[in-house]
Amino acid sequence: MKIALDIMGTDHGPKELVLGAVNAVKAYGCEVVLVGDEAVAKEWLAKYKALDNQKIKIQHASQVINMDEHPAIAVKSKKDASIVVASKMLRAGECDALVSAGSTGAASVAAVLCVGRIKGVERPAIATPFPNQKGTTVVLDSGSMVDAKPSNLVHSAIMGSVYAEKLLNLKNPTVGLLSVGEEETKGNEQTLATYPLMKETKQINFKGNVEGRDITNGSVDVVVCDGFVGNVVLKLGEGLAKAIFTLIKEAILGGGILAKLGGALIKPAMAKLRERMDPNAYGGALLLGVKAPFIICHGSSKAYAITNAIGMAVKFTENNLVSAITEKIAESQKRNEETDK
Amino acid sequence: MKIALDIMGTDHGPKELVLGAVNAVKAYGCEVVLVGDEAVAKEWLAKYKALDNQKIKIQHASQVINMDEHPAIAVKSKKDASIVVASKMLRAGECDALVSAGSTGAASVAAVLCVGRIKGVERPAIATPFPNQKGTTVVLDSGSMVDAKPSNLVHSAIMGSVYAEKLLNLKNPTVGLLSVGEEETKGNEQTLATYPLMKETKQINFKGNVEGRDITNGSVDVVVCDGFVGNVVLKLGEGLAKAIFTLIKEAILGGGILAKLGGALIKPAMAKLRERMDPNAYGGALLLGVKAPFIICHGSSKAYAITNAIGMAVKFTENNLVSAITEKIAESQKRNEETDK
Numbered sequence: 189m190k191i192a193l194d195i196m197g198t199d200h201g202p203k204e205l206v207l208g209a210v211n212a213v214k215a216y217g218c219e220v221v222l223v224g225d226e227a228v229a230k231e232w233l234a235k236y237k238a239l240d241n242q243k244i245k246i247q248h249a250s251q252v253i254n255m256d257e258h259p260a261i262a263v264k265s266k267k268d269a270s271i272v273v274a275s276k277m278l279r280a281g282e283c284d285a286l287v288s289a290g291s292t293g294a295a296s297v298a299a300v301l302c303v304g305r306i307k308g309v310e311r312p313a314i315a316t317p318f319p320n321q322k323g324t325t326v327v328l329d330s331g332s333m334v335d336a337k338p339s340n341l342v343h344s345a346i347m348g349s350v351y352a353e354k355l356l357n358l359k360n361p362t363v364g365l366l367s368v369g370e371e372e373t374k375g376n377e378q379t380l381a382t383y384p385l386m387k388e389t390k391q392i393n394f395k396g397n398v399e400g401r402d403i404t405n406g407s408v409d410v411v412v413c414d415g416f417v418g419n420v421v422l423k424l425g426e427g428l429a430k431a432i433f434t435l436i437k438e439a440i441l442g443g444g445i446l447a448k449l450g451g452a453l454i455k456p457a458m459a460k461l462r463e464r465m466d467p468n469a470y471g472g473a474l475l476l477g478v479k480a481p482f483i484i485c486h487g488s489s490k491a492y493a494i495t496n497a498i499g500m501a502v503k504f505t506e507n508n509l510v511s512a513i514t515e516k517i518a519e520s521q522k523r524n525e526e527t528d529k
Numbered sequence: 530m531k532i533a534l535d536i537m538g539t540d541h542g543p544k545e546l547v548l549g550a551v552n553a554v555k556a557y558g559c560e561v562v563l564v565g566d567e568a569v570a571k572e573w574l575a576k577y578k579a580l581d582n583q584k585i586k587i588q589h590a591s592q593v594i595n596m597d598e599h600p601a602i603a604v605k606s607k608k609d610a611s612i613v614v615a616s617k618m619l620r621a622g623e624c625d626a627l628v629s630a631g632s633t634g635a636a637s638v639a640a641v642l643c644v645g646r647i648k649g650v651e652r653p654a655i656a657t658p659f660p661n662q663k664g665t666t667v668v669l670d671s672g673s674m675v676d677a678k679p680s681n682l683v684h685s686a687i688m689g690s691v692y693a694e695k696l697l698n699l700k701n702p703t704v705g706l707l708s709v710g711e712e713e714t715k716g717n718e719q720t721l722a723t724y725p726l727m728k729e730t731k732q733i734n735f736k737g738n739v740e741g742r743d744i745t746n747g748s749v750d751v752v753v754c755d756g757f758v759g760n761v762v763l764k765l766g767e768g769l770a771k772a773i774f775t776l777i778k779e780a781i782l783g784g785g786i787l788a789k790l791g792g793a794l795i796k797p798a799m800a801k802l803r804e805r806m807d808p809n810a811y812g813g814a815l816l817l818g819v820k821a822p823f824i825i826c827h828g829s830s831k832a833y834a835i836t837n838a839i840g841m842a843v844k845f846t847e848n849n850l851v852s853a854i855t856e857k858i859a860e861s862q863k864r865n866e867e868t869d870k
Contacts, residue, residue: 256712321772334709334717368675368760371597376675376757400761401768416717417758419709420741421765427742428766431662432773435802443798450798453791457784461776 189217191501192283195224196252196270197290199488205289206232208494213243215495216502221245221283223274224252249273252290255487259293263301271295275302278480285481285501287472289489296332299478306510308517311336312477313344314415314484315351316422317470320406326352326361327403327411330418330473338382341365341412345392346516347476348410354507355500361409364398366417372396378414386412390523391516429465471496474504476513481505530558532842533624536565537593537611538631540829546630547573549835554584556836557843562586562624564615565593590614593631596828600634604642612636616643619821626822626842628813630830637673640819647851649858652677653818654685655756655825656692657763658811661747667693667702668744668752671759671814679723682706682753686733687857688817689751695848696841702750705739707758713737719755727753731864732857770806812837815845817854822846 191212195205202224209220210233222229226248233239233246249270253262263272271290275298278286286303288295292314299312313329328348333340345363352361365386367375372383374397386394395408403411403421413421440451463469471493472485481504485497532553536546543565550561551574563570567589574580574587590611594603604613612631616639619627627644629636633655640653654670669689674681686704693702706727708716713724715738727735736749744752744762754762781792804810812834813826822845826838 258714321775331709366761368672368757373599376755379757400764400766401771403765404768404772413761414717416709416720417761420707420754420758420762423741424744424762424765425741425769427745428769429773430742431745432770432806434662435806436777436799439798439802440795443795443801446794447798450791450794450796453787454781454784454795455791457780457788457791458777460784461780465773465776 189502189505190219190221190283191498192221192223192247192274192277192286193494193498194270194274194286194288194290195222195229196249197254197294200490202228202232204489204491205494207236207491208489208498209244210236210238210241211491211495212498213241216499218498218502219243219245220498221247221277223247223277224249224270247273247277253294255291257291257294259291259297262294263297271298272302275299278482279303284505285483287483287485287494287497287501289485289487289494291487292331292484295482295484296475299475299482303482304479306477306479306514306517308521309343309477311340312475313340313347314418314473315348315476316418316473317356318403318422318425319465320404322406324356325403325406325411326356326409327413327418327421328476329413329415330422331415332475333414334416334419336378336414338378338385341382341414342385342389342520343477343517345386345389345394345410345412346520347513348412349392350509350512350516351474351476352409354509354512355503356409358409360393362395363392363410363412364395364402364408366411366413367397367399369399370397389520391520426467433462468493469496471498471500474500480510530843530846531560531562531624532839533562533564533588533615533618533627534835534839535611535615535627535629535631536563536570537590538595538635541831543569543573545830545832546835548577548832549830549839550585551577551579551582552832552836553839554582557840559839559843560584560586561839562588562618564588564618565590565611588614588618594635596632598632598635600632600638603635604638612639613643616640619823620644625846626824628824628826628835628838628842630826630828630835632828633672633825636823636825637816640816640823644823645820647818647820647855647858649862650684650818652681653816654681654688655759655814656689656817657759657814658697659744659763659766660806661745663747665697666744666747666752667697667750668754668759668762669817670754670756671763672756673816674755675757675760677719677755679719679726682723682755683726683730683861684818684858686727686730686735686751686753687861688854689753690733691850691853691857692815692817693750695850695853696844697750699750701734703736704733704751704753705736705743705749707752707754708738708740710740711738730861732861767808774803809834810837812839812841815841821851
C-alpha cells in the first residue's frame with residue numbers, strides 16, 4: 189500500500205505533513221510518497237531522523253498552488269504543482285491513494301482533470317464524518333459543488349451510503365435529504381425536485397427529509413445537501429462546538445473556588461469527550477466520485493490529523509470503496525435507462 | 530400597549546400560551562388579547578385565577594390552522610382562523626403587535642396578506658437572535674423565503690441592521706453575507722450575485738462574506754442568508770448545543786465518583802451558561818418587513834418563551850422598528866432609482 193501525500197500549500201507548511209507521514213508509516217505499515225519540494229522534504233525528514241526510512245519516498249514537484257489562486261486556472265497552468273504531480277501518480281497507479289491538505293478547490297479540480305470521474309458521476313462530492321449523539325453522521329457534499337442539480341444530490345446519496353456501509357460498518361445505512369421540514373412538501377426548489385428522485389433510487393435506504401437537528405441526533409446515517417449548505421453546516425458545527433467548550437471553561441473559571449475544583453475533577457471525562465468530537469480524529473474528508481481514493485484535509489491540519497487521514501486513505505483503499513461506488517452508480521444508471529425506455 | 534396573542538395551533542395547546550400571557554402582563558405592564566377559542570381561553574384563565582384580570586382580554590376565533598395545512602390555502606379559506614383574526618386586528622390598529630406560536634408558514638402568509646408588506650420590501654424575513662461567544666448574532670432569514678433573490682437578501686441586511694441597532698443596542702452594526710469563504714469570489718450563484726449589491730448599499734455596514742463559524746464567534750452582528758440555509762443553521766445550532774450538553778452529562782456520569790463530584794460542583798455555573806444559551810430567553814423571532822410588529826415563536830414554546838416573546842413584542846413596538854425599517858428601505862430604493870436614471 190502506497191499513499192501519496194501532497195506536502196505543499198498548507199497553513200503550517202511541510203513540517204506538520206512530514207511528521208504526520210513519519211507517524212503514519214509506523215502506525216499503518218503503509219508506504220508514503222511525499223510530493224513537493226525535495227530539499228524541504230529531506231530537511232524535515234532529517235530533523236525527524238527518518239531520512240533512511242525505506243517506507244518514505246520523495247517525489248519532487250517544483251511548483252505550489254496557493255490557497256488564494258483560482259483552482260481551475262492554477263491546475264491547468266502549473267503542470268509541476270505538487271497536487272497535479274500527485275494526482276497524475278494516482279491516475280498512473282504509482283500510488284494507491286492521495287492525501288492533500290492544500291487548497292480544497294485545487295485538489296477537487298486536479299482530482300477531476302488528472303484522476304477522472306467514475307462513469308456516470310457528473311460531479312464528485314466531499315463526504316465529511318460528523319460526530320453525533322450516538323456515533324457518526326456522514327454529511328455530503330461539504331464544499332465541492334456549491335450549486336448542485338437534483339441528480340448530483342442523488343449520486344451523493346449513493347456514494348455516501350457506500351461510505352457509511354464500508355467504512356463505518358453500518359448495515360443498510362439510512363439517508364436523509366437536508367431540508368426545512370420533514371414533510372415531502374417542505375423545502376426549496378432544489379430539494380423539492382430531488383425528493384422524488386431519491387424516493388425512486390433503489391440503491392439507497394431513503395428516509396425522507398431531515399432537518400438541521402437531525403445531523404447531531406443521529407436519526408439518519410447519511411445527510412445529503414449541496415456543497416454550499418454542507419460547508420456552512422460543517423463550519424458552524426466546528427465553530428459552535430469550540431464556542432461551547434470555551435464558554436464552559438469561562439463559566440467554570442468565573443464560578444468561584446468550588447466550580448474551579450469541580451472543573452479540575454471533570455477534566456479527564458471532558459478530555460475524552462473532546463477527543464471523540466475532535467474533527468482531527470478523522471483527519472480528512474473523502475472526495476467521492478473519482479476513480480481512486482482521494483482524501484482532502486483542512487489547510488490547518490497538524491501532524492495528528494495527517495496521520496489519521498493517511499489511516500483513512502488506507503481503509504478507503506482496503507475496502508475497495510471506489511469499485512463499490514462504481515458498481516452502485518452503474519446500477520442506478522441502468523435502472524434510469526430502463527425507465528426511460 | 531396591547532399585544533395580540535394567537536393561542537391556537539401550537540404543540541402544547543393554549544395552556545402554555547395563556548400562562549405566558551398571565552405572566553407577561555405582570556412583567557411588562559402591557560395588555561394582552563388572547564385570540565382563539567373563547568371557552569378554552571376562559572377555562573385556562575380560570576385555572577390561573579386570572580379571569581378578572583383587566584389587562585387580559587379575549588377575542589373569539591372559531592377556526593384553527595394546523596401545522597400540517599398548506600399555509601396559503603389555509604389562510605385564504607379559513608377567514609375565522611385565530612392567526613387571520615389576530616392579523617386583521619393588527620392591521621386595523623386594534624393591537625400594537627402580534628405574537629404567534631402556530632404554523633410559521635401560516636403566520637408568514639397571514640402577515641403578508643392581512644397586515645401587508647412595508648413599501649419596497651418584496652418578501653419579509655424572519656430574524657432570529659443566535660447566542661455567540663461575545664453576545665448575540667442576528668441571523669436572517671431563518672425560514673420565510675427558502676428561495677431568495679439577491680435583492681431579498683439586501684433587504685434582509687437592511688432590516689437586520691435596524692434590529693441589531695434598535696433592539697440589541699449595537700452602534701453601526703456589521704453585516705456579513707453567509708458563504709463558503711471570505712473572498713468575494715467564493716460562493717454559490719446566489720451569493721456571488723448578492724455581494725456587489727451589498728457592497729453598494731449605503732444603509733448597511735457590510736463586512737463581506739462570512740463563514741459558518743462566524744455565526745458563533747461574533748465576528749459580525751448580522752448574518753444574512755436565504756431561508757433554507759438560515760433554517761438549517763438555526764436547527765443545527767439548537768440541536769448541536771443540546772447534543773453537547775447531553776454528551777457532557779453522560780461523560781461526567783460515566784467518569785467515576787470524582788467526575789460526578791466535579792459535575793455537582795460546576796452545576797450552578799453550567800446552569801447560568803445554559804440559561805444564556807437558551808433560545809427561549811428570546812422567546813421568538815421577528816418577522817421583519819411587514820407593517821406592524823409581528824413575532825413568531827416555536828410551535829413547542831412553553832409559557833416562559835411566550836412571556837419573553839411578549840416582552841420582545843413590547844420592545845419591538847416601543848423602539849419603532851417598523852418606522853425605522855420603512856425609512857431605511859425607502860432610502861435604499863431612492864438611491865437605486867437615482868442610479869438607474
